[in-house]
Amino acid sequence: MKKLTTLLIAAMILLTACAPKQSGPAKAELPAGKAYAEGKEIYFVHTEASDAGVAEKLTGMMKSPVILVPSLANVPDESLANVYVFTNGIAGSGPFGFQPDVFDNPPGSDGYSPLRRLNVIAWADETKARELKSAAEVLDAEKAGELTIEQPGVVINMPFVVWDGGKR
Numbered sequence: 001m002k003k004l005t006t007l008l009i010a011a012m013i014l015l016t017a018c019a020p021k022q023s024g025p026a027k028a029e030l031p032a033g034k035a036y037a038e039g040k041e042i043y044f045v046h047t048e049a050s051d052a053g054v055a056e057k058l059t060g061m062m063k064s065p066v067i068l069v070p071s072l073a074n075v076p077d078e079s080l081a082n083v084y085v086f087t088n089g090i091a092g093s094g095p096f097g098f099q100p101d102v103f104d105n106p107p108g109s110d111g112y113s114p115l116r117r118l119n120v121i122a123w124a125d126e127t128k129a130r131e132l133k134s135a136a137e138v139l140d141a142e143k144a145g146e147l148t149i150e151q152p153g154v155v156i157n158m159p160f161v162v163w164d165g166g167k168r
Contacts (some may be wrong), residue, residue, distance in 0.1 A: 031062045032161050034093055035083075035101040036133040040164040042106065048072060048157040054118070058156070061095055072155040075115055081105040083116040083158060084138045084149070089129030104135035106163045114159035120150045 032043040046062060049055040050072035058066040082105075086098040093100050105111035121138065123129040124146055132138050141147050161168050 030161075031064050033062065033101070035103055037103040037106040037160075037163060038109075038135075039133045040106075042103065042160055042164070043162040044103070044158045044160045046156060046158055049154065050156070051152075051154040054154050054156065057095060066156075069157075072115065072157065073153060075155055077117075079113055080115050080117040080155060081111055081113040082119050082135060083156065084119045084121050084132075084135065086121045086123075088126050089121075089123045090131050092131075099131050102132055102135060102138055103158075103160075107160050107166055114157055116156050116158045118152060118154040118156060120152060121147050122150075123147045 030045045030047075032045055035042050035044060046058045046064075046066045048067045048069040049058060050068075050070055052068050055066045055068040081103065084102040085096065086092075086094050086101075087096045088098060090099045092098050095101075103116070105113065119138075128146065132141060138147075138149070142149050159168075160166075
């Protein structure tokens with residue numbers, strides 16, 4: 001019996017020594033989307049949205065849950081940055097199948113916020129669409145009458161994970 005107890009204790013010590021050790025915080029993975037900010041390629045994640053339809057669309061697109069948080073729509077305007085999403089134009093990886101999103105105010109700039117006001121873009125003449133890579137280009141194209149911008153009142157939490165000069 002003593003031999004069996006000793007053998008069991010030795011086996012427990014051996015199994016404990018071989019068990020994977022975790023030090024530090026747990027790591028999680030989220031699928032990142034590609035977009036543009038100030039002419040540079042960036043990557044970001046969608047975590048929450050104020051609108052059920054948007055949360056559902058982003059969940060399906062990214063194969064990762066985007067949580068519905070209706071109260072995000074109540075965030076004061078001065079606490080929001082912009083994301084521009086294209087509904088027509090050049091085919092690409094955006095949520096509607098067109099060019100990647102365009103963000104203003106990346107991390108480190110005045111006005112940075114992970115909370116983004118949704119701006120929906122439609123080209124007036126799709127045959128003249130071109131890829132835009134900065135908020136300034138989007139706003140210039142709007143002033144020139146090349147596209148329209150609608151704000152449906154949706155807020156999305158979209159923190160950057162990789163940007164020009166930084167990453168998480």
